[in-house]
Amino acid sequence: xxxxxxxxxxxxxxxxxxxxxxxxxxxxxxxxxxxxxxxxxxxxxxxxxxxxxxxxxxxxxxxxxxxxxxxxxxxxxxxxxxxxxxxxxxxxxxxxxxxxxxxxxxxxxxxxxxxxxxxxxxxxxxxxxxxxxxxxxxxxxxxxxxxxxxxxxxxxxxxxxxxxxxxxxxxxxxxxxxxxxxxxxxxxxxxxxxxxxxxxxxxxxxxxxxxxxxxxxxxxxxxxxxxxxxxxxxxxxxxxxxxxxxxxxxxxxxxxxxxxxxxxxxxxxxxxxxxxxxxxxxxxxxxxxxxxxxxxxxxxxxxxxxxxxxxxxxxxxxxxxxxxxxxxxxxxxxxxxxxxxxxxxxxxxxxxxxxxxxxxxxxxxxxxxxxxxxxxxxxxxxxxxxxxxxx
Numbered sequence: 001x002x003x004x005x006x007x008x009x010x011x012x013x014x015x016x017x018x019x020x021x022x023x024x025x026x027x028x029x030x031x032x033x034x035x036x037x038x039x040x041x042x043x044x045x046x047x048x049x050x051x052x053x054x055x056x057x058x059x060x061x062x063x064x065x066x067x068x069x070x071x072x073x074x075x076x077x078x079x080x081x082x083x084x085x086x087x088x089x090x091x092x093x094x095x096x097x098x099x100x101x102x103x104x105x106x107x108x109x110x111x112x113x114x115x116x117x118x119x120x121x122x123x124x125x126x127x128x129x130x131x132x133x134x135x136x137x138x139x140x141x142x143x144x145x146x147x148x149x150x151x152x153x154x155x156x157x158x159x160x161x162x163x164x165x166x167x168x169x170x171x172x173x174x175x176x177x178x179x180x181x182x183x184x185x186x187x188x189x190x191x192x193x194x195x196x197x198x199x200x201x202x203x204x205x206x207x208x209x210x211x212x213x214x215x216x217x218x219x220x221x222x223x224x225x226x227x228x229x230x231x232x233x234x235x236x237x238x239x240x241x242x243x244x245x246x247x248x249x250x251x252x253x254x255x256x257x258x259x260x261x262x263x264x265x266x267x268x269x270x271x272x273x274x275x276x277x278x279x280x281x282x283x284x285x286x287x288x289x290x291x292x293x294x295x296x297x298x299x300x301x302x303x304x305x306x307x308x309x310x311x312x313x314x315x316x317x318x319x320x321x322x323x324x325x326x327x328x329x330x331x332x333x334x335x336x337x338x339x340x341x342x343x344x345x346x347x348x349x350x351x352x353x354x355x356x357x358x359x360x361x362x363x364x365x366x367x368x369x370x371x372x373x374x375x376x377x378x379x380x381x382x383x384x385x386x387x388x389x390x391x
Contacts, residue, residue, distance in 0.1 A: 010070045017065050021075035024062055028270070029082045029093050031101060032174035032200045037270055039320065042303075050090035058272035058321065105204045106174070107229035108211065110167075111196040113178075114157040114222040153192040158220035166219045167199055171206030175199070177265050182369070191365070198229065198265060266368045271360055274352060275319040277330045278359070281346025282313055291317065294333075294340040299323045307363070316351075316359065326350055 013021075027033055028051075034040060043051050053069045056062050066072065073088040082091050160176045167173060179194040201207045211228045218224070227235075282291070288306040295301035300319050308315030319326065332338040333348035351359050 011068060013066060013068075013071055018071070018075060020065055021062070021072060022078050024059075024065070025056075025072070025076045025079045025082060025091065027174070028056065028059075029079070029091065030174050030202070031097060032103065032106075033270075034093065035097050035101065036267065039270060042320070044092060047090065049092040050085055051092065052090050054089070055272070055321065056091070058275075059270055060273060061270075063273070103200055104229045104233065106202070106207045107198055107200045108207060108226045109196060109198055109229055109232040110163070110217075110219075110224050110226040112219075112222055112224040113163070113193075113195045113197060114220050115154040115193045115195045116157045118153055118155050154195070156193045156195075158222070162220050163197060163199070166217050166224075167210070170201065170210040170213065172202035173199060174202050177267055180266055180365075199226075266361075266365050269360055269364045269367070271318075272320075272322055273356065274322040274326060274350060276316055276351045276356060276359055277319075277326070277333070277348060278314070278316045278351060279308075279333065279340075279345050279348050280314050282308070282315055283340055283343035283345070286310075286340050286343075290341045291315065294338065295329075298329050299325060 028037070028040065040051050043055060053072045056072055057067060057069065062072065069089065073084050073091075076082050076084050076091045081094050083094050084091055156178060160178070163176050164173050175198075177198040177200075179196045179198065181192050181194055201210065207228070210226070216223050216225055279291070286308075287310050288308055291306050291308060292301075292304065295304055295317060300321055300323060303320045305318040306315065307318060327350045329338070330348045330350040333345055336344035339345075
């Protein structure tokens, strides 16, 4: 065989990039992430357990490392819990997800993470009857809008990689979840870093060893302490009860809810770039099925998520994958060439860049809030004579 007949050479990448790809594959297919990643589970379900490497290459954290499938396949070959397809184009988990998986036994709560104060502009909520009115005041020939206020919030002065590096001395880390308080526009409370996180280790044994070590760990020049997740949950449960009793009957339930609001854990949603179309001025009477039907003939339109609540005027459509004509589809809805139930929307556009990242961050936060509300209701069933029966 001559050199001219050989397959095209794969461009080399640095050992550091390769190591990061190995870490990404291990994370994506690990128990902690895979059991919560609906996108990957859906693709695996419809593909004999495999997730296409072409899909992984659309993930932001992978795309910034490489665009070459062979690089991902090579990295996956060094991850013990996955299998690469014979054609080198897809990856699957080696074993099914464990049935009895107690994440709390593998987790610790870390406090003392470094934060920094930032000032943001936040628009105060205006009563519906005054929405159309502009409250303005002329100062030295300029107009100042009174409904914009400066709000102080905190951001993390560290990142997930720094936390992993600091705590990996105990063993492999499966997941790090940064903690934020719950924002409330009415009370003018902005989303703000709590200075703590949850770490899920790869096994119960690693978590146990970390707890027994009981060390002070330095993260980005800040001294951090930690406790076992079960101990943290028990402590906060007791604190909620004491707070409720202190405020007296009738206030305890409200105070407990307010305290729980500080425990919102936002898990980032892994997603592809350029796969969200927002819609405004959605026709009255529309529902998710009507919106889904409007996208049925679009590429990938049979496997979309409709982010919309009946009665709202705005919504979004999430595609599983982006495609070359997605921007044109948004333009057709914006121009009225494509309609929902024979009626046109007033606006539509493909989210890109910072707008898209903001959408996904808000979506992750909303998911966390829905999950907490569900758990609150589930826990409250004991006060109503047992668990609610499924009909």
